[in-house]
Amino acid sequence: NGVFFAPEHKAYYADTRLSEALNPDAIYRLELVIDDTTEVKAETNMISVDLGNIQQPPAGLDNIKLNLANVGPSQITYPDYTFKWMSTKGASRYDAFLLVHFIEHYWADDFHTVLDSSRARTIEMAIGTVDPADDEGGLELVKVFAGETFYSTLETRLEKNIRITRELGVWDVEDQIARAIDFVLIVANEQLAIYLDVNAPVTGIIQERPEYSNINGGLGLWASRTTQKVIGLGYTTDTIEHLQEGDDTAELNFCTPNTFSDYTCQ
Secondary structure, eight states, rough: OOOOOOOOOOOOOOOOOOOGOOOOTTTTEEEETTTTTTTEEEEEOOOOOOGGGEETTTTTOSSSOOOOOOEOSSSSSSEEEEEEEEEOOOEEEEEEEEEEEEEEEEEESTTTTTTEEEEEEEEEEEEEEEESSSSOOOOOEEEEEHHHHHHHHHHSSOOOTTTTEEEEEEETTTTTTEEOOEEEEEOHHHHHHHHHHHHHHOOOOEEEEEOOOOTTOOOSSSOOEEEEEEEEEEEEEHHHHHHHHHHHGGOOOOOOTTTTTTTTTO
């Protein structure tokens, strides 16, 4: 049931080589003729690609560590981290989030002497959505991530099990840092931003939502998006200390692959 056919559908796609990559300065048009009678048309702009537009954390630095907790002698505080970036031409919406990478180890006994298996896992933590005032680019955009969210999300979404230990990130020998976190921006152009706004979860009394389509002669969406990111961020000693010893997260059994740390997995 619904507007689009299910469970199977036909998909058309085009592979591009580097010399044929999509041009961010172009307008792309869709033109179809169905059964020699129905004409379908749509067009969309693209989003300019500027990998250097993320200012905080700065791209290109190899030793950036996020500090998500401060461990004091009598109390724990959770500092906010402010992410900053410049908007690019054609961008009407930014969805920001963190990807937290870790390795889960599954043990056959409570004393962790026999390892059954291991697997890499990733948890996504939403930071929020930012809508620039216009899509001309050049605007400084800011989104704040509360350090406490890092811990509450892990506590809520992970199983507390004595036979599961978790290694936060992967050790980079050359730069001497445990790389565990990626900062990601999903960038939408105006058509996609409108579609996402129209189809957002309904929270008011009126449950009906308007139907949005930018396809002339058809129903659907012809739009563009891109992804910008800073990958391989590390974390401070206080961050892993509180994760390992905090009342709410100690039973998650996190450790760091940094063998020089007091909170090492070894």
